[in-house]
Amino acid sequence: MSAPVALIDCNNYYVSCERAFDASLVGVPVIVLSNNDGCAIARSAEAKAQGVKTGDPIHLIQGKVKAHGIRVLSSNYALYGDMQRRVVAAIQPFARDFEIYSIDKTFVDFAGFEHLDLVAHAREMSAQVREWTTIPTCVGIAPTKALAKLANAAAKKNPLFEGVADLRDETTRNWVLDRFAVGDVWGVGRATATKLQGLGIRTAGQLRDMAMKQARGIGTVVLERLIAELRGVPAAAVETVEPQRKGMAVTRSFGTPVADIDTLMGAVAQYAMRAGEKLRQHGLVARRVTVSFHTNPHKPERPQYSATRTLSAQPMTNDGLVILGLARRGVESAWREGYGITKAGIMLEDLVEERLRPLALFEGDTEKRARLMSAMDEVNGRFGKFAAVPATQGFKRDWAARSDARSPSYTTRIAEVPAVRA
DNA sequence: TCTGGGGTCCTAGGACCC
């Protein structure tokens, strides 16, 4: 039997973060919207009970919002990121190794802890997170990551588990797998679920028992690995070191479609500067810069246009103005008149740590530019985003996305720390 | 589905090379 793995997952994470700082949100239906205030990406239990689904466009559920007094918030990623650090700090003492899988999920390697009552151990871990952050969590324990994810879902769904499901025991495991819909298994999306159902495979138990060869036929090696994991054979380890990231992107939808190149260039300029800033924050430089923009693919009756252009930075760079220069060339070569552009983005690939950057033959005065960039970072950090911007970016941002109901940056911006009155 | 933004991994096909 392989070493036990646990997945600790925060319940309704974004909503729970908001509730940690605003008691009026407790006990009432709450949803948090995506970046563009477009759709619901987090829902409290009360909002779920009113039938709000993940991804519901806000304009489609306005009736429900009014009828049930659902509180609607824009997302506040600075807050959620900061809260995550506190959650991880609470988890840390309960294992030697763990993997921060996403903003609200952490895999915990329980190797070497098998002699403990792991269910009790997991409950203590969960209680520690709650005490330090107020955030409720559920834990799933199993021999593989895929099964730990499934155990976690079971712990969330079935009150019998009281927040911690241990699927190391085969009888319990089979019981859960036979009742678990195949489409809810981690790694089975809509496309694969449809194909599996066509073969009569409806439960996680049936997926586990599927012939590998048949699985390869409808999926890829990824589906084969998933089946191995459902059988209790690990195909993925708990990754304790953060992997080098492969790419980085800044993309946004526009509030209103853009039909002229200057306006598009203004948006692209902002994304390019932001992309450079992100690279510097992570201590990275990039080789490939891709700029892309397209019309709204959800309006098939309109003429569509989609363009991407990839350019190389020589030498590798994290200079926003260099990225902007390349992106500008890309936009100029790809621009076509007569379309309403609804989304644009900058993607950076071939990333390398700045200190490992290969030296180019002719570098130019990179040091001066590096000082300019860090000066801009400082100005923007102190006086707010967009205090210092290149002229291309412009000051009118008609196309800008909406974010009307963002909560204050309680933990990351001194001016917005909540005041306590005696 | 009137649909956000930021990622990863995998596969297929073409260009090119020896």
Added chain:
DNA sequence: TCTGGGGTCCTAGGACCC
């Protein structure tokens, strides 16, 4: 060039996840 086998690199697109 009416042509073998094998390798790498690149791009585009699909699928999935949070």
